[in-house]
Amino acid sequence: MPAAAQNSAFPAQSFYARRGKRWLDVAGALALLGPALPLAALGALLAAAQNRGSWLFRQARPGWHGRLFTLYKLQTMTNARDARGRLLPDAQRLPPLGRWLRRTSLDELPQLWNVLRGDLSLVGPRPLLPQYLPLYSPAQARRHLVRPGLTGWAQVHGRNAISWEEKFALDGWYVEHLSLALDLKILWRTAGRVLRGTGVAAPDQATAEAFRGPA
Numbered sequence: 001m002p003a004a005a006q007n008s009a010f011p012a013q014s015f016y017a018r019r020g021k022r023w024l025d026v027a028g029a030l031a032l033l034g035p036a037l038p039l040a041a042l043g044a045l046l047a048a049a050q051n052r053g054s055w056l057f058r059q060a061r062p063g064w065h066g067r068l069f070t071l072y073k074l075q076t077m078t079n080a081r082d083a084r085g086r087l088l089p090d091a092q093r094l095p096p097l098g099r100w101l102r103r104t105s106l107d108e109l110p111q112l113w114n115v116l117r118g119d120l121s122l123v124g125p126r127p128l129l130p131q132y133l134p135l136y137s138p139a140q141a142r143r144h145l146v147r148p149g150l151t152g153w154a155q156v157h158g159r160n161a162i163s164w165e166e167k168f169a170l171d172g173w174y175v176e177h178l179s180l181a182l183d184l185k186i187l188w189r190t191a192g193r194v195l196r197g198t199g200v201a202a203p204d205q206a207t208a209e210a211f212r213g214p215a
Helices: 003-007 015-050 096-103 111-117 130-135 138-145 164-177 180-196
Strands: 056-062 068-074 121-123 149-151
Touching: 015 068, 015 096, 015 111, 015 121, 015 180, 056 130, 068 111, 111 149, 121 180, 138 164, 149 180
Parallel strands: 121 149
Antiparallel strands: 056 068
């Protein structure tokens, strides 16, 4: 993780940032488990049918202060490969069922377990790929001063349909303005986004375009 992010002071020292946010995470995740379990089971069955029995996707992601953890999702892509054994491009491995799981956000339900473990918060910058860590500017690296989230300020402003510059600017704004009121606002707006299924992919992309460093 960039040194600038490691040495920066935690941006919010309120009681909510230190204690209350974690209480909200645990209470919210436990409350969601009841309705989420049957939906997650349905999604897992559909994913397993699509992927020849494979239904759970695991990937290392950087969390709080850049520490890696295992992120869980329902598997939405197939493992289709070309004649040389290389994985096909995302667009060719994302069938209609996988697109539907992403559009409805059912693929994210296993991350409630990440919230209960403390890897994720309900609200925070979305965890990205480990290979992006050395590419961040000092301002972009500040996203790791809080726990990553199931949803965040960038997600309710366009999710993957906005540019990386916009996404990082929104993540940075969230870090500097973290509060209970803001988290509740984001959760409320997330519910609307999920129902509409908007912003799942970048324009002309199956998922999100890779981050290649600051412009």
